[in-house]
Every structure is written in structure tokens, then in C-alpha cells.
Amino acid sequence: VLASWFRLKYPHVAMxxxxxxxxxxxxxxxxxxxxFYDAVSQDFKSESLNCFRVIKAVWDVLDDRGxxxxxxxELSKTFxxxxxxxxxxxLSNWLWNAFTYTAMVDYPTPAxxxxxxxxxxxxxxxxxxxxxxxxxxxxxxxxAAASLYYNYSGDQKCFEMEGGxxxxxxxxxxxxxxTEMVMPMIVSNESMFPPFSFSYxxxxxxxxxxxxxxxxxxxxxxxxxxHKIDKVLxxxxxxxxxxxxxxxxxxxxxxxxNISSSIIALVTENGAHHLDFRSATKDDPEWVVEQRxxxxxxxxxxxxxxxxxxxxx
Amino acid sequence: VLASWFRLKYPHVAMxxxxxxxxxxxxxxxxxxxxFYDAVSQDFKSESLNCFRVIKAVWDVLDDRGxxxxxxxELSKTFxxxxxxxxxxxLSNWLWNAFTYTAMVDYPTPAxxxxxxxxxxxxxxxxxxxxxxxxxxxxxxxxAAASLYYNYSGDQKCFEMEGGxxxxxxxxxxxxxxTEMVMPMIVSNESMFPPFSFSYxxxxxxxxxxxxxxxxxxxxxxxxxxHKIDKVLxxxxxxxxxxxxxxxxxxxxxxxxNISSSIIALVTENGAHHLDFRSATKDDPEWVVEQRxxxxxxxxxxxxxxxxxxxxx
Numbered sequence: 001v002l003a004s005w006f007r008l009k010y011p012h013v014a015m016x017x018x019x020x021x022x023x024x025x026x027x028x029x030x031x032x033x034x035x036f037y038d039a040v041s042q043d044f045k046s047e048s049l050n051c052f053r054v055i056k057a058v059w060d061v062l063d064d065r066g067x068x069x070x071x072x073x074e075l076s077k078t079f080x081x082x083x084x085x086x087x088x089x090x091l092s093n094w095l096w097n098a099f100t101y102t103a104m105v106d107y108p109t110p111a112x113x114x115x116x117x118x119x120x121x122x123x124x125x126x127x128x129x130x131x132x133x134x135x136x137x138x139x140x141x142x143x144a145a146a147s148l149y150y151n152y153s154g155d156q157k158c159f160e161m162e163g164g165x166x167x168x169x170x171x172x173x174x175x176x177x178x179t180e181m182v183m184p185m186i187v188s189n190e191s192m193f194p195p196f197s198f199s200y201x202x203x204x205x206x207x208x209x210x211x212x213x214x215x216x217x218x219x220x221x222x223x224x225x226x227h228k229i230d231k232v233l234x235x236x237x238x239x240x241x242x243x244x245x246x247x248x249x250x251x252x253x254x255x256x257x258n259i260s261s262s263i264i265a266l267v268t269e270n271g272a273h274h275l276d277f278r279s280a281t282k283d284d285p286e287w288v289v290e291q292r293x294x295x296x297x298x299x300x301x302x303x304x305x306x307x308x309x310x311x312x313x
Numbered sequence: 314v315l316a317s318w319f320r321l322k323y324p325h326v327a328m329x330x331x332x333x334x335x336x337x338x339x340x341x342x343x344x345x346x347x348x349f350y351d352a353v354s355q356d357f358k359s360e361s362l363n364c365f366r367v368i369k370a371v372w373d374v375l376d377d378r379g380x381x382x383x384x385x386x387e388l389s390k391t392f393x394x395x396x397x398x399x400x401x402x403x404l405s406n407w408l409w410n411a412f413t414y415t416a417m418v419d420y421p422t423p424a425x426x427x428x429x430x431x432x433x434x435x436x437x438x439x440x441x442x443x444x445x446x447x448x449x450x451x452x453x454x455x456x457a458a459a460s461l462y463y464n465y466s467g468d469q470k471c472f473e474m475e476g477g478x479x480x481x482x483x484x485x486x487x488x489x490x491x492t493e494m495v496m497p498m499i500v501s502n503e504s505m506f507p508p509f510s511f512s513y514x515x516x517x518x519x520x521x522x523x524x525x526x527x528x529x530x531x532x533x534x535x536x537x538x539x540h541k542i543d544k545v546l547x548x549x550x551x552x553x554x555x556x557x558x559x560x561x562x563x564x565x566x567x568x569x570x571n572i573s574s575s576i577i578a579l580v581t582e583n584g585a586h587h588l589d590f591r592s593a594t595k596d597d598p599e600w601v602v603e604q605r606x607x608x609x610x611x612x613x614x615x616x617x618x619x620x621x622x623x624x625x626x
Contacts, residue, residue, distance in 0.1 A: 224325075226325070235551045235622075236324040236550060309544045
């Protein structure tokens with residue numbers, strides 16, 4: 001995101017930009033608000049319809065059993081919580097994060113970006129769910145799947161479900177999202193998550209209460225554009241690669257089609273969140289190798305063009 | 314200036330820009346610092362070498378005679394000052410402004426932009442100077458010439474030389490020039506003005522003393538570029554017309570050559586400060602009419618292109 005904006009605002013400083021997994025269209029109403037979680041759900045559904053249905057079913061069960069103290073005590077044990085949880089919502093969030101982040105980092109090779117995970121972790125999660133016997137508890141299935149995310153290495157004795165630290169450093173995002181980076185997102189009935197709505201009013205009140213600021217809803221699109229971006233940049237700007245892997249739910253807010261001869265979309269069907277920017281490994285499938293080769297070739301073209309322009313001085 | 318920057322920063326808001334007499338290169342060391350006053354001097358020299366020499370000679374004489382109270386009293390009378398001036402510098406500034414602004418507005422038709430003036434006022438000023446008998450006082454000549462600027466209509470009983478108001482609303486410029494819009498300018502020995510130097514240090518101290526701020530010297534070029542602008546914009550950006558009249562001293566800091574097929578320079582040899590933006594008159598020479606016709610044609614092209622792009626959706 002920042003790379004593409006930097007190139008657009010400072011073409012005299014940056015010769016070009018590779019914006020990998022950049023959801024620059026995840027603002028205002030450019031991209032449907034349900035896209036992100038629909039895409040996460042689609043990732044799971046594409047591996048196994050049963051897997052999708054189990055996850056879709058777990059939220060109500062969790063709310064139901066977690067509605068009293070005895071239920072919370074039992075759930076805390078099932079989830080191997082380090083401390084008994086105060087609310088079933090904590091468990092929902094814990095699962096929610098596991099499924100969402102795993103979809104983002106659904107890499108074709110073992111990786112350690114958010115967490116240490118095997119290749120194609122969504123497929124592996126679904127294998128875990130699908131391997132349970134008929135009639136097994138939906139909560140046991142969901143917990144086992146989420147444990148792939150939180151405990152693939154198997155060394156976690158218990159899990160901090162509430163008030164843990166912020167291992168990924170995502171706290172800064174809250175401030176961004178409450179000031180300039182307002183990305184409206186909802187959960188539709190078709191997704192595997194419990195329905196969730198978004199209103200600018202509620203969002204603004206929340207930001208005021210938490211940070212003492214109100215978001216500037218339209219700042220991003222005012223400063224950087226986004227609406228009709230293909231029409232605007234078709235004849236303006238140059239030298240940007242937008243690369244997206246379609247397994248990454250952020251790809252839904254990305255630029256997925258070429259805009260001009262030098263503002264180029266590179267899309268991989270099985271890619272995930274900035275896969276192209278990860279170190280090469282011996283297990284990389286051919287399509288990742290080819291994507292990186294194309295990017296290097298395009299960047300070389302920019303540099304050659306620049307040198308030719310300079311030589312003509 | 315602002316039009317071109319607006320187009321570059323907000324291509325999604327403005328379909329194009331006509332930047333008339335826009336000195337976007339009058340920053341840092343992109344344009345020689347002496348260009349502006351060299352150009353003013355050239356305007357006068359091109360009309361009459363004698364005129365140029367008279368003006369070049371007046372400053373020392375003024376300093377000399379104005380160095381004592383009796384001299385200032387006498388000069389105040391010669392200059393028809395409403396109040397006796399405190400310093401010969403005030404008279405120098407008064408003349409300096411007259412010559413500089415007249416060069417800027419050296420329009421081919423009578424106009425009333427800065428002041429009410431006849432067509433080609435530089436030529437008219439030089440005619441006044443050249444019509445004096447041999448041996449006439451250089452100060453009488455300079456005063457008579459400057460009076461064309463301040464009193465072409467002939468209704469001024471006396472002139473406010475010191476502490477007058479700001480009829481052109483130029484006071485705001487001081488703040489701009491002391492914050493973001495730092496345009497370094499000097500007067501070279503070749504010009505008709507008394508030599509004048511510029512240093513960032515002195516400029517900064519002056520701004521601190523007057524406004525309590527220090528200028529951000531490189532802010533403009535950091536935000537908008539400027540260095541190697543032809544190389545940068547050759548393949549980035551679109552739909553800007555840079556129009557310049559070469560009689561306008563600001564044209565020296567302008568874009569005088571086409572950068573790309575849609576970032577176009579329109580240059581008129583005898584044009585002055587944003588002449589193309591002035592209302593058409595029956596006296597307009599053919600080249601002004603043609604310049605405006607070209608601008609309208611280019612703008613029509615932008616709109617047609619936009620409509621075609623939209624129709625292809």
C-alpha cells in the first residue's frame with residue numbers, strides 16, 4: 001500500500017514501486033465491505049465443505065455454552081486457557097484470529113510469518129477437522145484446528161486468551177484505523193464467521209472513546225484516489241507492480257488487472273499475503289519462481305529506461 | 314504553479330491543468346538565481362539600450378543624493394512624495410517595483426492587472442526615458458518612467474513612498490516565502506538593478522525575526538519534485554499545459570519545453586504574466602488568439618479522452 005502511494009506522490013524520488021498484497025481499494029465503498037471475510041471463508045470452503053460448515057457452526061455453540069460460569073470453566077479447560085476466561089467472546093476472538101491469519105498466510109511452503117506453520121496451512125486445518133469421527137464435538141474440532149495456528153510446534157503448555165501481549169505488533173494499527181486508514185468491513189451471512197456489521201457512526205464513537213479522536217473517513221481516497229482508479233491511472237502515473245495472491249483475503253481490495261503498460265497487476269491463484277516478498281526456498285512451486293522472475297524483469301526494464309532517458313540528456 | 318501541483322498530486326480530482334506563467338522550477342538551484350532580474354533587465358534592454366543604461370545608473374545617484382537630510386528633502390519633492398521620505402532606499406524600492414512589475418505585465422494591449430497601463434508598457438517607459446534631452450537628470454528620467462506605472466491615468470496628486478498600504482495584497486506572500494515557498498533570487502552585475510545577494514542563512518534569520526519561523530528550504534522540491542523534471546514526468550503524469558510568455562521574468566523558472574505528448578509547453582515570445590488567462594479584447598494580436606485556441610483544443614482533447622475511457626467501462 002505504502003509503496004504504491006509513495007510512487008504516486010513522489011515520482012521524483014522513487015523510480016517505481018512493487019506493491020505486494022496492497023489493498024488500496026479497501027476504502028469507502030470501492031470494494032464490497034464483506035469481501036475480506038467472504039474470501040477467508042472461501043479459502044476454507046475450497047479445501048473442504050465440511051470444514052467450512054464446522055467452523056460456521058462453532059460460534060453459536062460457543063456463545064451458548066459460555067453463557068454461564070460453569071460453561072466458561074469447562075470451555076477454558078477445553079481450550080487449555082492459562083487462566084479461566086471471563087467471556088466466551090475471548091474464545092471466539094481467539095478462533096477468529098486463527099482462521100483469518102491462517103488464510104492470509106496460506107503459503108505453499110512451511111513459513112514463520114505470523115506463526116510457525118506448515119505448507120498450505122488452511123488445507124492442514126481442514127484435514128484436522130475432517131479427521132474427527134462423526135458426531136465429535138464441534139468445539140473440539142475448532143480448537144484442534146486453531147491449535148495448528150497457535151501451536152504447530154507443539155510446545156505451548158497453555159494459551160493466553162485474554163489480555164495477552166501483542167506478539168505481532170498490531171496495536172499500532174488501531175490508531176491508524178481510527179485516524180486515516182478507515183477500512184469498513186462486515187461479515188456477511190454467507191461467510192463462516194458470525195455476522196458482523198459496520199457503521200461509521202459506531203466506529204467513530206469507538207475511536208473517540210478509545211483514542212479521543214474521530215476518524216477522517218474519506219481522507220485516504222481524497223489524498224490518493226481509488227474510485228475509478230483504472231480510468232485515472234490509465235493515462236497518469238507509471239512503474240507500479242500490484243502483485244496479489246488470491247488465497248490472501250486482502251487481494252479482494254487490491255488491483256487485479258493491468259491499468260496501463262507500466263502499471264501492472266501480477267495475480268497468482270494460489271498465492272497468499274506478500275508471498276513474492278518472502279525469501280526463496282527450495283520448495284517454492286514453479287509459479288512463485290516465475291512471479292518473482294517477472295517482477296525482477298519489469299524492475300530491470302524501469303532501470304534500463306531511466307538510464308536511457310538520462311543518456312539522452 | 315498551484316494548478317500543476319494540484320494535477321500532479323490529485324489526478325483523481327483534476328482531469329488536467331493549465332499552469333500559466335508557473336515558475337515551478339524557481340526553487341533550490343534548478344534555475345539560476347539571477348534569472349528573474351536578468352530577464353526584467355533584458356525586457357528593458359530589448360526596447361532601448363539607453364533606457365537600460367539610465368535605469369542602471371539611477372541607483373548610485375539616488376544613494377548619493379539621498380545620503381543627507383537636504384538631499385532627501387529635495388528627492389521627496391522630485392518624486393512628489395506625499396511625505397518626506399526617511400531613506401533613499403524607499404525611493405529605490407519604489408522605482409524597483411515599478412520596473413519589475415511593468416516587465417511582468419508587459420501586455421500587448423492596454424490592461425489593468427497591477428496598475429492601469431497602456432499596451433507594451435516597457436516600450437512606453439523607455440520612450441519616456443529616451444525622449445528626455447541630452448544631459449537631463451537621470452533621476453528625473455527614472456521618476457518619469459516609473460510614473461507611467463504608478464500614474465498612467467494621471468490622477469495621483471502625490472505618492473505614498475513609505476508605509477503605504479498593500480493594494481495588491483502581496484503581504485501574504487512574505488509568509489509563504491518564509492515557510493515553504495523559498496525562491497532564492499539575486500541581482501547580477503549584468504542586470505540594471507543594484508547588485509543584491511541571497512544567502513539561506515540571512516534569509517532564515519530574517520524570517521525568524523519577522524515571523525518567528527524558519528523556512529523549510531527544500532520542502533517544495535521534496536513534495537513536488539523539480540530536479541530533472543523532464544526525465545521524471547516524461548513517463549509519469551499527464552494533461553498539463555505550461556504556458557509562458559517570454560516577456561514575463563517568471564518564465565525563466567517555468568517549463569519551456571514539451572515533457573511528453575500530454576505535458577505540453579506553450580511559449581509565446583511576446584507574452585507576459587498569464588496573458589492567456591486575461592479576457593479577450595478586440596486588440597489582441599493573432600498569436601494570443603492562437604495560443605488560447607490551442608489551449609482550448611488541448612483541453613477538449615482531455616475531455617474527449619476521458620469520455621471515451623468512461624464509455625469503455
